Amino acid sequence: MRLDIISIFPEYFAPLDVSLIGKARERGTLDVRVHQLRDWAYDVHRTVDDTPYGGGPGMVMKPEVWGEAIDAVIGASAVPGGARGGGHVQGSDEDEGRDGGEARATPQASAPGSVLPQPVAPGADAPGTVEPGTVEPGTVEPAGVEPGTGASATVASGTPVLPRMIVPTPSGRPFSQELAQELAQEPWLLFACGRYEGIDSRVMEDYSGRLRVDEVSIGDYVLAGGEVAVLVMVEAIGRLLPGVLGNAQSVVDDSFAPGSMENLVEGPVYTKPPVWRGHEVPAVLLSGHHGNVARWRRDEAIRRTVRNRPELAAALDPAKLDKHDRKLLDELSFRVRRKDVAN
Ligand code: SAH
Numbered sequence: 001m002r003l004d005i006i007s008i009f010p011e012y013f014a015p016l017d018v019s020l021i022g023k024a025r026e027r028g029t030l031d032v033r034v035h036q037l038r039d040w041a042y043d044v045h046r047t048v049d050d051t052p053y054g055g056g057p058g059m060v061m062k063p064e065v066w067g068e069a070i071d072a073v074i075g076a077s078a079v080p081g082g083a084r085g086g087g088h089v090q091g092s093d094e095d096e097g098r099d100g101g102e103a104r105a106t107p108q109a110s111a112p113g114s115v116l117p118q119p120v121a122p123g124a125d126a127p128g129t130v131e132p133g134t135v136e137p138g139t140v141e142p143a144g145v146e147p148g149t150g151a152s153a154t155v156a157s158g159t160p161v162l163p164r165m166i167v168p169t170p171s172g173r174p175f176s177q178e179l180a181q182e183l184a185q186e187p188w189l190l191f192a193c194g195r196y197e198g199i200d201s202r203v204m205e206d207y208s209g210r211l212r213v214d215e216v217s218i219g220d221y222v223l224a225g226g227e228v229a230v231l232v233m234v235e236a237i238g239r240l241l242p243g244v245l246g247n248a249q250s251v252v253d254d255s256f257a258p259g260s261m262e263n264l265v266e267g268p269v270y271t272k273p274p275v276w277r278g279h280e281v282p283a284v285l286l287s288g289h290h291g292n293v294a295r296w297r298r299d300e301a302i303r304r305t306v307r308n309r310p311e312l313a314a315a316l317d318p319a320k321l322d323k324h325d326r327k328l329l330d331e332l333s334f335r336v337r338r339k340d341v342a343n
Contacts, residue, residue, distance in 0.1 A: 001186065001241060002031045004073045004163065005230055006066075007193035008048060010034045012227035020245065021238045029241050032234075033073075037193075040068035049196050063200040066192065070207060073190060074162055163188035164212045168229035169198055170222050172215030175233055177256035179216070183233070184240035191233070193226030260298075262320070263312045267300025299328055306332045 005013060013034050016022065024030040038046040042065075049059035164186050173179075183189060190211075192199065207213050218229045239245055251257060255265040270281040284296045302325060306313045313329075316336050321329070329336055 001029070001184075001237075002033070002163070002188045003191070003234060004033045004035065004189070005191045005193065005234075006035045006037050006069050006073060007225075007227055007230075008037045008195060009193075009225065009227050010036050012225075013231065015231060016234065021235060024238055024241060024244045027243070029243055030238055035069065035073060037065060037069050040072065041065050042068075052197060058197040060197050061194060061199040061203075063203050063206075066199055066203045067206065070165070070190070070192065070203070074211070161188060162211050163190040164214070165190045165192060165207055166230075166233065167192045167194065167199065167204055167213065167215045168218065168226035168233070169194060169215050170217050170220070172217040175216050175218045175229075175236070177236070177254070178258055180233070180236040181240060181258060184237045189237070191226070191230045193230055195225040260320070261301070262317065263315045264301045264305045265309055265312070267297055267304050295324065298325070302328055303332065306334045310334070 007013070013032070016025065016032055021030065025032055037048055041048055048061055048065050050062050052058065052060045164183070166183070166189060168191070192203070204213050204215060216229075216233070218232050223229060240251055242248075245251060252259060252261070253266065254261060256262070270285060274281050274286060282296065284292050287293070302313070305316075306329070313334055314336065316329075318336055321336065326336070
């Protein structure tokens with residue numbers, strides 16, 4: 001899967017070098033490219049924001065800069081007339097710093113016939129840096145994509161496709177395990193990280209005509225920028241890619257996983273020793289009886305869901321509850337659409 005991330009803080013993405021996601025990148029399952037938005041600003045101060053129309057506090061991100069950046073990242077295939085964008089890969093040397101007004105080169109991102117991806121120096125170790133580009137803008141390698149699993153996953157190598165664009169915003173549709181699973185099927189995702197009061201709405205409007213654009217919220221609270229939201233989404237999506245987790249079964253057993261864990265959170269987990277500070281591991285887990293262990297785990301998942309997430313428990317699908325589930329829910333005085341489960 002290819003992931004492009006546009007942000008004014010590329011250094012936020014250093015954690016993507018670590019752990020499961022870092023390993024997935026090393027193996028080539030994930031091809032992450034982080035881009036500095038300011039490189040597509042055109043004034044000496046590399047301005048990306050301006051005052052909001054209609055007044056009010058805060059600043060809004062300028063549409064022109066975003067347009068240039070996205071055009072360049074998605075490449076020729078999306079630009080009318082076939083202009084080819086430069087693959088613009090950035091390291092962590094950029095930050096919010098308006099560096100004393102020093103002029104910087106503006107990329108020739110969407111000039112027709114312009115540059116191919118600029119290779120990153122081998123060994124460049126800046127967070128957010130990617131391997132020297134081997135994929136031209138507007139193309140995607142099917143590496144890590146199982147044929148037939150995604151909307152565009154059947155493209156042959158080198159065939160131009162377009163990314164699905166994700167814009168983090170508290171006003172978006174909620175991010176969920178279901179959406180993570182859906183996005184994990186895509187061969188190419190582009191994340192546009194807002195700051196300030198967000199991105200001028202015409203950017204999403206404009207690209208909606210060419211790409212699938214989703215505005216997505218990671219929860220009912222307000223962050224300072226989209227970077228952390230993107231890290232959350234990339235981690236949730238990345239761990240679902242084939243081969244990223246050691247044990248594929250763990251994805252199926254996770255909280256919220258579509259299937260038997262739909263609308264359920266996972267119950268408590270234990271490891272050795274069997275007694276710690278006088279607290280014993282529940283005996284059933286030491287019994288070696290797989291059926292009983294599975295039943296106990298499901299009971300605990302239901303108990304915990306009712307306790308911590310009653311709104312999820314209320315959404316449990318009666319058709320997926322067995323007699324034992326229903327009895328337990330009754331004991332917990334939680335009726336799941338009672339008339340549906342009467343028999
Ligand atoms: N004024 C806006 C909030 C702007 S917060 C509003 O009330 O809706 C600045 C940026 O942080 C947003 O553009 C978005 O990119 C990011 N952000 C903040 N909270 C977020 C959330 N819950 N989910 C996803 N992105 C979020």
